[in-house]
Amino acid sequence: MSQKQQLLKQYFGYDQFRPAQEEIIDQIVQGRDVSAIMPTSAGKSLCYQIPALMLSGITIVVSPLISLMQDQVSALLEMGIPALLINSSLSAEDYRAAIWRLHQGDVKLLYVAPERLLNDYFIQTLQQLPVSLVAVDEAHCISQWGNDFRPAYQSISTFLDYLPNRPVVAAFTATATPRVRKDISLQLGLINVHEIVTGFDRPNLYFAVEEPKDKWLRLLELVDQNEASIIYCSTRKDVDKLFEKLSQKGYSVGAYHAGLPIEERARTQEDFLFDRLNIIVATNAFGMGIDKPNVRQVIHYSMPKDIESYYQEAGRAGRDGETAKCTLFYNGRDIMTNLFFLEKGNDPVGKEKLNEMIDYCRTITCLRHFMLDYFGQEEVPLRCEHCSNCTENISLVDVTIDAQKIISCIIRMNERFGVTRIIEVLRGSKNKEVIQLKLDQLSTYGILSEHSEKTLRNYIGALVADRYLQVTGSEYPVIKITPKGKRAIKQRSPIQIKRTIALTLKQPDPIKRKKRDNDLPYDQVLFERLRGLRLNLASQHGVPPFVIFSDASLRDMCRYLPISDEEFLEISGVGLKKLESYGDNFLSMIRDYKEEQGDVEE
Numbered sequence: 001m002s003q004k005q006q007l008l009k010q011y012f013g014y015d016q017f018r019p020a021q022e023e024i025i026d027q028i029v030q031g032r033d034v035s036a037i038m039p040t041s042a043g044k045s046l047c048y049q050i051p052a053l054m055l056s057g058i059t060i061v062v063s064p065l066i067s068l069m070q071d072q073v074s075a076l077l078e079m080g081i082p083a084l085l086i087n088s089s090l091s092a093e094d095y096r097a098a099i100w101r102l103h104q105g106d107v108k109l110l111y112v113a114p115e116r117l118l119n120d121y122f123i124q125t126l127q128q129l130p131v132s133l134v135a136v137d138e139a140h141c142i143s144q145w146g147n148d149f150r151p152a153y154q155s156i157s158t159f160l161d162y163l164p165n166r167p168v169v170a171a172f173t174a175t176a177t178p179r180v181r182k183d184i185s186l187q188l189g190l191i192n193v194h195e196i197v198t199g200f201d202r203p204n205l206y207f208a209v210e211e212p213k214d215k216w217l218r219l220l221e222l223v224d225q226n227e228a229s230i231i232y233c234s235t236r237k238d239v240d241k242l243f244e245k246l247s248q249k250g251y252s253v254g255a256y257h258a259g260l261p262i263e264e265r266a267r268t269q270e271d272f273l274f275d276r277l278n279i280i281v282a283t284n285a286f287g288m289g290i291d292k293p294n295v296r297q298v299i300h301y302s303m304p305k306d307i308e309s310y311y312q313e314a315g316r317a318g319r320d321g322e323t324a325k326c327t328l329f330y331n332g333r334d335i336m337t338n339l340f341f342l343e344k345g346n347d348p349v350g351k352e353k354l355n356e357m358i359d360y361c362r363t364i365t366c367l368r369h370f371m372l373d374y375f376g377q378e379e380v381p382l383r384c385e386h387c388s389n390c391t392e393n394i395s396l397v398d399v400t401i402d403a404q405k406i407i408s409c410i411i412r413m414n415e416r417f418g419v420t421r422i423i424e425v426l427r428g429s430k431n432k433e434v435i436q437l438k439l440d441q442l443s444t445y446g447i448l449s450e451h452s453e454k455t456l457r458n459y460i461g462a463l464v465a466d467r468y469l470q471v472t473g474s475e476y477p478v479i480k481i482t483p484k485g486k487r488a489i490k491q492r493s494p495i496q497i498k499r500t501i502a503l504t505l506k507q508p509d510p511i512k513r514k515k516r517d518n519d520l521p522y523d524q525v526l527f528e529r530l531r532g533l534r535l536n537l538a539s540q541h542g543v544p545p546f547v548i549f550s551d552a553s554l555r556d557m558c559r560y561l562p563i564s565d566e567e568f569l570e571i572s573g574v575g576l577k578k579l580e581s582y583g584d585n586f587l588s589m590i591r592d593y594k595e596e597q598g599d600v601e602e
Helices: 005-014 021-029 044-055 066-078 091-104 116-118 119-128 153-160 178-188 215-221 236-249 261-272 307-314 330-343 350-363 367-374 400-412 421-427 432-436 453-465 483-491 523-543 553-561 565-569 576-596
Strands: 034-037 058-062 083-085 109-112 130-138 169-175 193-196 207-209 226-230 255-257 279-282 293-301 324-329 396-398 468-471 478-481 496-500
Touching: 005 021, 005 044, 005 565, 005 576, 021 034, 021 044, 021 169, 021 193, 034 178, 034 215, 034 432, 044 058, 044 169, 058 324, 066 083, 066 109, 066 468, 066 576, 083 091, 116 119, 116 153, 119 153, 130 153, 153 178, 153 207, 169 178, 178 193, 207 367, 215 293, 236 255, 236 279, 255 261, 293 400, 307 324, 307 350, 307 432, 330 350, 330 468, 350 367, 350 453, 400 421, 400 453, 421 432, 421 453, 432 553, 453 468, 453 496, 478 483, 523 553, 523 576, 565 576
Parallel strands: 034 169, 034 193, 058 109, 058 130, 083 109, 130 169, 207 324, 226 279, 226 293, 255 279, 293 324
Antiparallel strands: 396 496, 468 478
16 A cells, blocks of 8 residues: 555545545655646545645645635644644734744644735745645635635745745646636746646536526525525625525524624634534625535525636535535526626626626526536536436527517617616506606507516516627616617517426436445434534534534444444544544444344344
8 A cells, every 4th residue: 555545544534535636646746736626525635635744844735714724724633634724813822832833843734824925924934944835725816817816825926936945836726717727827836737627527516597486485495404505695685684584484594794793704604614503695705715515505596797606606515525406596687787787897807707607597508518618628518417407397488579579669768778667668557757758659668568577577687698688877777789689670580588397396306427325325313313423522622513524424334334443444534533533432322323223243
């Protein structure tokens, strides 16, 4: 057994590496810079944690959020790996103690935020220490083309220049287009870089796009009180409203957005990580620091502004590798509101990204194919059979006649009004302002009176999404006709919109994938008992439950019922340190349970 395989088993409790992990580890240990693009849950952290144990000096891990680093350091310490986090929350005494530990050679992995690399005293400290590896996590933050650009990341290359000997540099991210990947290498000054793109696919995630008639009612159909879920909203107002409504219905729910006190946000995040809350309603302020592996569902209540943000936020589901669902709600109002604010802010790049997001919502092709193609992944199957467009009854509905009437009405209104006024004219409203403006005298007045306001609003939203109409205006949104819309009227081109005929309600998602251990049945009664034991131990040790053991490890215990140290070490995720720390507790509970069931050998 090689050294890296011994370390994998001893500390992490795994028998085999995942795809690309060995290749990345070997390149780093051989002294070569690496740029690795790997999907969330593919095991990026292990790709620099194993080399850190193999190399003689210190590994510096640059990461964007304190909470993310705290979780990783806690997990490493639980495995018996000497790790340290230095951040602004340390007291002067704790900071001096941390520096002393570094000088004593008592640390293998040092976690810091990029801003720390701008500190002169910190730089002087590191100049005196052997730095073997600098691992840059969430490396897309270094690129202005990324969706989470963070200027301090650009200090990393300067920091490297200050070190007496340049260490190996390894950059890791889950979401990066070809343009961003190129920028990462350039900004970090990677030398003779070995780029590995394992793909962006998360096979365990089921992607769904829905245009519900009532978002709130559909949300209630989807959320499960007993499953960890994140609900993303685009505004603080929506977060507060949904939180209030879910609380009134008795859900174990918390709210998170930048307008809440920092102490309240920290408490909510901790309660979610420690399984004291099952549901979080949040804006995108609930960000990259959330490394909770057993999130079973992410719901976007509003349409995000770009695909990178959506994929990153949706990717917080199923980090343990088990099946999870990602559902995106959208409607015409979302589209028009976002387009108006982008138009008002004169942001052509943002508008381009939003149009790509709209295309994702409107496509009738495989959602996974659309997304992976966007990120530049080659040889993407045309169908995944694991998204709503592949498994639901999606069709295009011909709305040519109604669309022509809508566009004609806008022309006759001289392209001067917003959606509400257009709908009033189409439905033949007796509104005082409609009469005063003499809009009731137009030939299109009342031409679509048989349709509800909601239907017409959805039609106009669909025509905006498909670029027949556009939203403009500096003070309030005005609907105008695009060249495409004018051509459609002139040439009488057919106009179709996407419609989902059947939605899956409270039914198991159709999952067509290779059978694996995670799919095997397990004892759910014992599972709940082990979860309770894990929660108690987590409280005693002051760490999130998943740091003790993942849900996947607990399920394996329930499948194979180990009662000896040797059998316990065969469970995925159980290493020697975890056996030493928790083996007696879990083995005792499993033995007692087997005895209750009359399943203990004499």
